[in-house]
Amino acid sequence: MADQQNHRILPPPHVLASMHPKSTDVPCIIVIFGGAGDLSHRKLLPALYNLMVEGELPSKFAIVGFSMESLDDDAYRKFARTGIEEFSRQKLSEEVWNKFAPLLHFVSGSFDRPGDYAKLDERLKQLDGEVGSAGNHIFYFAIPPAFIDQCSSGLHSAGMVNAPDSKDGFTRVVVEKPIGRDLASAIEINSQLARHFDEGQIFRIDHYLGKETVENLMVLRFANAIFEPIWSARFIDHVQITVAEQEGVGTRAAYYDHAGALRDMVQSHILQVLCMIASEPPRSTGADAVRDSKLDVIRSLRPYDRADVDRLVVRGQYVEGLCGGEKAKSYRDEDHVRPDSNIETFVALKCYIENWRWAGVPFYLRTGKRLPRRASEIAIYFKQVPRILYNARPAPALPPNYLSIRIQPDEGLALNIISKVPGQTLRLNPVDVDFHYKTASPEAYETLLSDVIVGDQTLFMRRDTVEAAWRFVQVILDEWEHSDAAPFPYAAGSWGPTESALLIARDGRAWRTL
Ligand code: BG6
Numbered sequence: 001m002a003d004q005q006n007h008r009i010l011p012p013p014h015v016l017a018s019m020h021p022k023s024t025d026v027p028c029i030i031v032i033f034g035g036a037g038d039l040s041h042r043k044l045l046p047a048l049y050n051l052m053v054e055g056e057l058p059s060k061f062a063i064v065g066f067s068m069e070s071l072d073d074d075a076y077r078k079f080a081r082t083g084i085e086e087f088s089r090q091k092l093s094e095e096v097w098n099k100f101a102p103l104l105h106f107v108s109g110s111f112d113r114p115g116d117y118a119k120l121d122e123r124l125k126q127l128d129g130e131v132g133s134a135g136n137h138i139f140y141f142a143i144p145p146a147f148i149d150q151c152s153s154g155l156h157s158a159g160m161v162n163a164p165d166s167k168d169g170f171t172r173v174v175v176e177k178p179i180g181r182d183l184a185s186a187i188e189i190n191s192q193l194a195r196h197f198d199e200g201q202i203f204r205i206d207h208y209l210g211k212e213t214v215e216n217l218m219v220l221r222f223a224n225a226i227f228e229p230i231w232s233a234r235f236i237d238h239v240q241i242t243v244a245e246q247e248g249v250g251t252r253a254a255y256y257d258h259a260g261a262l263r264d265m266v267q268s269h270i271l272q273v274l275c276m277i278a279s280e281p282p283r284s285t286g287a288d289a290v291r292d293s294k295l296d297v298i299r300s301l302r303p304y305d306r307a308d309v310d311r312l313v314v315r316g317q318y319v320e321g322l323c324g325g326e327k328a329k330s331y332r333d334e335d336h337v338r339p340d341s342n343i344e345t346f347v348a349l350k351c352y353i354e355n356w357r358w359a360g361v362p363f364y365l366r367t368g369k370r371l372p373r374r375a376s377e378i379a380i381y382f383k384q385v386p387r388i389l390y391n392a393r394p395a396p397a398l399p400p401n402y403l404s405i406r407i408q409p410d411e412g413l414a415l416n417i418i419s420k421v422p423g424q425t426l427r428l429n430p431v432d433v434d435f436h437y438k439t440a441s442p443e444a445y446e447t448l449l450s451d452v453i454v455g456d457q458t459l460f461m462r463r464d465t466v467e468a469a470w471r472f473v474q475v476i477l478d479e480w481e482h483s484d485a486a487p488f489p490y491a492a493g494s495w496g497p498t499e500s501a502l503l504i505a506r507d508g509r510a511w512r513t514l
Contacts, residue, residue: 024051026453027060028170029127029135031120033151034143035065035106036076039176041083044142045104045443049084052100052440053093054442065106066120076106089443111143111150117158124160128169135162135169138452142176144255145185149192156196164198174203177268178259179461182477183470188440190463195444197360203452204461208269209276210444212437213407215459217276217378218290220405220413227403228281230382232357237400240364240379240512241273241308243407244371246324248492249345253336260343262315265367266475269299272461273407274363278353278379287457291465298468302352309479314488314499316346318370321491328370328492342480345369348500349476350507364504366511370492375514376407390428391416399430404512412436 030048043328048232051057064074081101084092109116128135139155141148152173155161162171175193180186193202194275206213215307221227230236245267249256256264275294294308304312319330329339331345352364384399385391389400395453398418405413414432421427451459490495504511 002350011360024056024450024454025058026136026455027131028056028131028138028248028453029062029064029124029131029133030138030140030449030453031064031066031124032140032142032149033111034067036067036071036079036140037142039142040065041079042087043443043445044140044449045080046088047443047449049080049092049096049100050054050089050443050446051450053090053096054111054446055312056446058453060134061103062131062133063104063129064120064123064127065104066109068108068110070108071106073105077101077104079308083440089440089446090137090322107234107314111147111154112156113383114157117154121158121160123424133169137169138172138174138451140174143191145178145180148175148189152193152196161196165202170201170455171197172201172203172452172455173197174205176205177367178263179204179466180257180470181263185476186467186470190467192465199463200457202460203448203457204463205266205448206272206461207444207448208407209459209461210446210448211407212441212447213405213411213413214273214276215447217273217405218285222281231364232363233359233383237363237381237383237413238364238507238509239277239381241270241277241366241377242379242512242514243270243273244374244514245367245369246371246374246497248318248323248328249331249334251335253334257337257341257343260315261347261367261369262476263474266347266349266365267469268461270365270367271469271472273378274365275465277380278358278363280357285458285459288462289460290458295462295465295468297353298353298465298472300353300355300358301472302354303472304324304351304475306475306479309476312351312503313347313349313476314497314503315344315480316331316348316368316490316497316500317341317343317487318345318368318492320487321370322430323370323372323493330492331370343481344480346371346487346490346496346500348496348503350503362507364509364511366496366500368490368496370513372493373514374409377512377514378405379512380405381509404432408438411441495510 032044034040048063071079081097097163105127107120109119124137127133132224140194141151144152180189199513221231275297278297279293280296282293317331321328332339332341351363379401384400385398387393402416403413404416412435416430418428419431421429448459488499490497501511
């Protein structure tokens, strides 16, 4: 009887899932601009392969790589295969591959030649006829931002962009970060896109939003009764968000040495995560309702003035050190990095969200390359219990409770509480109530590609949010640009410069040890 009741109250997971049915069987063709590039090889093609393994690809579907390389379909299939062999979450199986390979096609063309768009258009029409994709086309811009305008105009001039309400099939465009390198260039890119596409057709990727734990933040907050009542300045002392990478700049120095950690990680990923933590409950789970709530958070961030930047933002750059047991060279000695570069590979900052929920609660954010380990985590620190009973003086104060949400690796969450050590003497100890995801989560790109196919924009950045995020970081960029100071050095393999520890220590707090 008790069992039956439980079942009525708590349907098994598949029943919950079907409450929001999301059929992925939407006929379409995805065209990857820069189809023979690194992003396709490492992320997009493996993600599409994994969707096939999971049975999540539409039954009427094709993938077309479009770029300058002179490949034919066979060569493109080989390229995809090596990417899948090396980078796919799930091992390549010949059975799945034999079904996946025929979906892959390649059109060789240059983004600046109108004739090449006509060639692409012809191929798409032919494929529409062959696979039954109903004229539904997704154009994925896996290209540097400088080409976005050219490619959008090229598609438009070739008559390949259907109006949002067209009966001839949908047109969607996927844009990768970085959306610009400052507020002005972000506005320019967004305006270029807006000339040819409706906002409802534009999917701006921030792959952190596709990570399972980040997506789960909303569920954690709004599908449980216990968190929301304590999710405010009344009970929360402060919040820490860390996105730590062990890797250095790797092969991406040409881009990174003109971007740096603030543009690369804070303006996008970290502010997006902050929004998921701090937003008000959206009026529905609809894309715009969720994105409206997030926008409110970014707009409520207390803007820095020049003096704040010095006091509240720390930038660092790694120098030689021991990282992951291996000797790592200085950032300035990395290939393609300017030897006198002042680009930051580490940022720590403190910010405030000025609304009723968060008034007075500091948010400490940090990210960096060549830190001791890869670990991304959100830690919500609750207020101290009163200094009475178990927390009475003169005994040392009990450590505050915290909720640690692990984004990666080892995705899950832990609620750290104080508990009695079993035995006759009264001894108290912090313990973790720990939850680990047991199943392998899909990669962010799998989730996001699937959402583009379905047409769900919830996890994609809207124009206003991107620009609001740039507006917030712009003052920091400006201040750094006009300053003679260099980033603080930190040894590769350490947790960043001492100034980062001081930033939080000044408030009587400490960064979590991860
Ligand atoms: C990218 C940044 O957006 O995110 C990279 O450009 C960074 O510099 C990467 O390494 C981190 O992503 P993940 O998923 O490995 O944490």
